[in-house]
Amino acid sequence: MSKLVPEVCPFCGAGCGIYLQHQSQDMITLLPSRADPISEGRLCIRGWHLAALVRNSQRLCSPLINGTAVPWAEAVAAATDSLRELPANRVAILAAGHLTNEEAFAASYLGRQVLGTGHLDNFGRMVDGPTICGLQYSLQQPYTRPPLNDLINCDLIVCLNSNLRELNPQAGAWVKKAQKAGSKLIVIDEADDGLGADADVYIQHAVRARASVLEQLSRILAGEPELSLELAHLGPASITEALYQAADMINSAARVAIVLSARACSIPQPAMIAGKIAQQINTTAPGSAQVIAIGGTPNCIGLIHMGLAPRDGNDQSPPGLAVGEILAHDQQDIDGLIVIGEELSAWLGEAGLKALARRLQCLIVLDSLHTPTTEIADIAFPMAGFGEKEGSFTSLDGTLRWSGQVVEPVAECRYLPQIFAEIAGELGHQDFPVEIDTIWEQINQQIPGYGDIELADLRANRPVRLDETTLTQRTGPMDQDIELPSIETTAERPYTLRSRYDANWWIYDGRVPAIPALYREVRDLEAGYALMNPEDMEKERVRPGRSAVLQTATGGARLLIYPLAGIPEGIIILPAHQLKFLQRLLGFGEYDKECSAIYRAPVAAAVKRG
Amino acid sequence: MADIRQYILPKEKLQQAIQRLFQLPDEVVAPTTAPRGDIYFQPVNSGAEVELDFGNSLVSPVQCIVPSEEVIFEYHQREQGPPEIVAPPPPAPQIILGIRPCDVAAIQNLDNFFIEREPADGLYEARRQQTTLIALACPEPVADTCFCTCCEGGGLYAREGFDVQLSLVEGQYLVEVATEKGQRICQLWDDLLSPATQEIVEARDAQEKKAIYARTGPDANLAAAIRRITADAVNPEIWEAVGHDCYSCGGCSYLCPVCTCYDVVDINYDEDHGVRVRRTDSCRLGGFTREASGHIPRNTAASRARWYAYHKLSHDYYKQQARYGCVGCGRCIITCLGDIGMPTVCKLVRQSEAEKVS
Numbered sequence: 003m004s005k006l007v008p009e010v011c012p013f014c015g016a017g018c019g020i021y022l023q024h025q026s027q028d029m030i031t032l033l034p035s036r037a038d039p040i041s042e043g044r045l046c047i048r049g050w051h052l053a054a055l056v057r058n059s060q061r062l063c064s065p066l067i068n069g070t071a072v073p074w075a076e077a078v079a080a081a082t083d084s085l086r087e088l089p090a091n092r093v094a095i096l097a098a099g100h101l102t103n104e105e106a107f108a109a110s111y112l113g114r115q116v117l118g119t120g121h122l123d124n125f126g127r128m129v130d131g132p133t134i135c136g137l138q139y140s141l142q143q144p145y146t147r148p149p150l151n152d153l154i155n156c157d158l159i160v161c162l163n164s165n166l167r168e169l170n171p172q173a174g175a176w177v178k179k180a181q182k183a184g185s186k187l188i189v190i191d192e193a194d195d196g197l198g199a200d201a202d203v204y205i206q207h208a209v210r211a212r213a214s215v216l217e218q219l220s221r222i223l224a225g226e227p228e229l230s231l232e233l234a235h236l237g238p239a240s241i242t243e244a245l246y247q248a249a250d251m252i253n254s255a256a257r258v259a260i261v262l263s264a265r266a267c268s269i270p271q272p273a274m275i276a277g278k279i280a281q282q283i284n285t286t287a288p289g290s291a292q293v294i295a296i297g298g299t300p301n302c303i304g305l306i307h308m309g310l311a312p313r314d315g316n317d318q319s320p321p322g323l324a325v326g327e328i329l330a331h332d333q334q335d336i337d338g339l340i341v342i343g344e345e346l347s348a349w350l351g352e353a354g355l356k357a358l359a360r361r362l363q364c365l366i367v368l369d370s371l372h373t374p375t376t377e378i379a380d381i382a383f384p385m386a387g388f389g390e391k392e393g394s395f396t397s398l399d400g401t402l403r404w405s406g407q408v409v410e411p412v413a414e415c416r417y418l419p420q421i422f423a424e425i426a427g428e429l430g431h432q433d434f435p436v437e438i439d440t441i442w443e444q445i446n447q448q449i450p451g452y453g454d455i456e457l458a459d460l461r462a463n464r465p466v467r468l469d470e471t472t473l474t475q476r477t478g479p480m481d482q483d484i485e486l487p488s489i490e491t492t493a494e495r496p497y498t499l500r501s502r503y504d505a506n507w508w509i510y511d512g513r514v515p516a517i518p519a520l521y522r523e524v525r526d527l528e529a530g531y532a533l534m535n536p537e538d539m540e541k542e543r544v545r546p547g548r549s550a551v552l553q554t555a556t557g558g559a560r561l562l563i564y565p566l567a568g569i570p571e572g573i574i575i576l577p578a579h580q581l582k583f584l585q586r587l588l589g590f591g592e593y594d595k596e597c598s599a600i601y602r603a604p605v606a607a608a609v610k611r612g
Numbered sequence: 613m614a615d616i617r618q619y620i621l622p623k624e625k626l627q628q629a630i631q632r633l634f635q636l637p638d639e640v641v642a643p644t645t646a647p648r649g650d651i652y653f654q655p656v657n658s659g660a661e662v663e664l665d666f667g668n669s670l671v672s673p674v675q676c677i678v679p680s681e682e683v684i685f686e687y688h689q690r691e692q693g694p695p696e697i698v699a700p701p702p703p704a705p706q707i708i709l710g711i712r713p714c715d716v717a718a719i720q721n722l723d724n725f726f727i728e729r730e731p732a733d734g735l736y737e738a739r740r741q742q743t744t745l746i747a748l749a750c751p752e753p754v755a756d757t758c759f760c761t762c763c764e765g766g767g768l769y770a771r772e773g774f775d776v777q778l779s780l781v782e783g784q785y786l787v788e789v790a791t792e793k794g795q796r797i798c799q800l801w802d803d804l805l806s807p808a809t810q811e812i813v814e815a816r817d818a819q820e821k822k823a824i825y826a827r828t829g830p831d832a833n834l835a836a837a838i839r840r841i842t843a844d845a846v847n848p849e850i851w852e853a854v855g856h857d858c859y860s861c862g863g864c865s866y867l868c869p870v871c872t873c874y875d876v877v878d879i880n881y882d883e884d885h886g887v888r889v890r891r892t893d894s895c896r897l898g899g900f901t902r903e904a905s906g907h908i909p910r911n912t913a914a915s916r917a918r919w920y921a922y923h924k925l926s927h928d929y930y931k932q933q934a935r936y937g938c939v940g941c942g943r944c945i946i947t948c949l950g951d952i953g954m955p956t957v958c959k960l961v962r963q964s965e966a967e968k969v970s
């Protein structure tokens with residue numbers, strides 16, 4: 003029987019602490035940790051099943067070439083042969099958000115030092131990027147959140163996800179604990195998925211109007227003119243009253259936490275405005291408000307620090323492509339892709355995965371599990387999984403947390419840096435860092451914020467904090483995007499068709515007539531709808547609720563048109579949850595690399611009745 | 613209690629007594645401090661590792677007898693004929709030192725479930741036979757989540773089920789030896805023990821009474837809840853309320869020393885060989901009642917919460933096992949994400965009675 007090995011759950015950004023213990027043979031047991039300040043002995047269903055993740059029949063046990071098991075040497079030779087053939091700038095590496103910092107460093111080293119490519123990114127950014135970026139934008143500094151257990155010290159919690167208990171269960175438990183300790187709870191969401199029923203004030207808003215509602219709250223708090231209800235379409239008229247009530251509660255609270263789950267925000271605006279509100283409150287009462295954003299992945303920020311993100315040109319190399327660009331259906335810049343620990347069909351669908359594999363000359367996958375991605379890969383390597391390696395995660399709260407190794411990797415699985423070292427060795431790089439000690443020497447030297455961190459402290463589970471003063475602040479395209487380029491309309495296409503991104507943060511996805519039935523109709527019938535100024539509609543002889551054909555340079559679509567008086571003349575709004583129509587009419591959009599979110603610039607459009 | 617022999621062990625001799633346990637071939641399992649500061653029952657090699665000043669461990673020591681995961685057998689496919697089956701090695705003898713009375717009571721439930729009801733479970737029985745329990749009575753409830761004293765039959769010291777029990781009374785240990793296995797331990801301590809006096813036995817009872825009177829922990833009043841549930845006179849709305857708060861994480865039953873459900877799975881990395889294992893399962897999980905067709909009869913957290921309570925708190929359970937399905941250890945209170953441990957459920961059940969009456 004092994005000693006108890008402290009671990010951090012890799013399934014979400016809450017970072018619950020557990021222990022694993024190796025009993026005998028393939029038996030691993032899990033023990034929840036009451037002394038862990040975040041989990042205090044509680045775990046969600048994912049955490050409870052972590053031991054089964056270490057040993058199960060889905061483990062990938064040997065290297066594969068085209069789905070068939072081969073000896074290691076053969077797989078390494080095949081991988082190096084393919085990589086040798088490709089120009090460096092046509093190779094990319096994409097990593098899952100659950101890699102440890104040490105693995106990420108090795109992946110980044112392989113990319114930048116060995117292969118010479120800057121096309122490195124991680125999937126954690128797909129989940130957490132928009133939120134981290136949004137907060138960074140409004141706070142004007144790298145975002146560090148207070149630890150989850152700080153919620154207990156708040157006397158008001160404003161939660162933006164009624165399904166927090168599903169997204170980050172431990173955060174849900176802390177909200178409940180805080181309530182029990184006397185904190186008030188405001189929940190703002192479009193439908194109640196549980197937490198609303200527990201709230202002192204539950205503000206139900208129109209579908210996808212979260213940012214608009216937050217903007218309204220911000221204006222109320224600042225005493226600025228309110229958004230016009232009709233234009234903003236926040237929801238029922240009573241919503242303004244509820245927001246005033248919320249503002250009163252905020253004003254009289256000594257400590258406020260705005261809680262949001264990054265997994266539920268695919269765009270940066272909610273986090274941006276949440277950050278703005280916290281700033282507003284702190285201007286009058288310094289230090290009294292904070293945003294507690296919980297990541298959907300355990301180590302997104304660590305992976306960015308380690309270099310698994312396209313750099314924005316402040317190092318010598320030109321910025322690389324980002325995950326959304328690399329996976330884009332029409333990308334033609336990448337021929338060789340190394341994917342680490344991610345199941346791509348979850349993002350692309352099965353057909354998308356097949357198309358990607360066809361498009362690439364070489365797909366190399368490292369994973370600890372058998373997945374459709376390892377099946378379709380040209381070459382797949384079995385990787386040491388959770389509990390079979392040691393390493394650290396960087397939590398959004400600015401601390402580093404260590405997970406130890408409880409068993410040797412199963413079958414032929416190997417530690418990721420070791421796999422890369424073999425490939426690098428074949429490519430003529432003999433000094434690839436494999437040992438944790440060597441990796442940490444280099445992390446200490448090279449990674450801002452990590453200079454003073456002692457590996458011994460990490461291994462001993464002593465509290466370790468990043469030196470935040472040396473972290474580089476990342477700002478990016480978002481600054482410019484606030485002012486959108488004006489659109490050249492033509493006689494042929496006299497209207498400007500806009501989606502969610504606009505000169506105002508809040509206009510991103512709201513403004514949908516607040517009729518749930520309409521939303522349902524749209525969802526169920528797969529119909530689409532757009533909103534126009536009533537006078538424009540009259541001019542085009544389009545009747546409310548009837549369909550019209552919208553035509554842009556990229557395509558056309560028949561949509562139901564509804565009037566909305568607040569919309570300026572000449573503007574048509576296509577509410578942003580209608581992905582299919584957005585793609586058809588506004589194109590695939592612009593991918594904001596920094597946030598890992600997609601924006602679609604306005605385009606000129608024509609309206610034809612019938 | 614007739615054949616329980618009682619002795620006194622001076623408090624300062626305890627370390628010496630513990631150290632002598634290591635003379636036996638048995639593995640000594642005792643509360644010890646883990647890296648983050650948690651206390652768990654783990655194999656120890658010396659008395660210095662033992663931490664007896666603890667509340668209770670979040671993971672019950674019953675897991676030394678029914679681990680959350682264990683190998684049933686290993687199988688190897690042969691060229692021809694049935695696969696070769698390799699049984700796990702027989703369990704080695706172990707002493708569980710410091711087990712609390714609630715967990716001793718839980719083992720009695722488990723004995724009933726795994727051994728006394730035919731057919732006996734071989735894996736459990738073998739390990740149980742090899743286990744010696746040295747219980748450590750609680751001078752008062754040792755954690756603010758303990759409620760053993762309002763579970764019928766529970767108490768701050770065990771009346772039965774242990775091999776040896778240590779109760780700290782007025783600065784010395786009352787040592788009780790109940791079985792032959794216990795006798796074996798007692799022989800090790802021969803020169804450390806002196807016969808117990810009537811006074812110390814009475815003082816222990818008085819100490820328990822006083823502690824129960826003074827206790828401030830959660831009130832479950834299990835008996836009242838059981839009466840209510842047995843009469844099936846519970847307002848169904850309470851299950852909706854419990855279901856609303858329940859995350860279906862399974863923690864309450866994974867940590868419950870009384871819960872016995874398990875699942876059987878094969879772990880194999882190739883087609884030719886693998887291990888068949890059993891793992892604890894939980895009736896609080898969504899898929900627990902999934903049928904072959906895919907249909908899930910108890911597909912809401914509310915219906916599962918009801919099932920859980922009706923199982924643990926029903927008189928039928930009592931008829932089968934002569935015990936209730938809860939020993940008041942309080943682990944479900946600590947681990948519950950939704951803050952609905954057993955006392956909360958009992959309270960809702962009792963209150964629902966009040967509503968009906970009014």
Ligand code: SF4
Nearest residue numbers: 011013014018046049
């Ligand atoms: S809340 Fe998150 S970190 Fe905690 S056990 Fe669940 S998935 Fe793991």
Ligand code: SF4
Nearest residue numbers: 868938939941942944
């Ligand atoms: S139901 Fe709760 S308190 Fe009762 S024995 Fe089980 S874990 Fe302990």
Ligand code: SF4
Nearest residue numbers: 858859861862864948
């Ligand atoms: S521990 Fe609590 S939340 Fe988890 S299944 Fe049990 S009752 Fe539900």
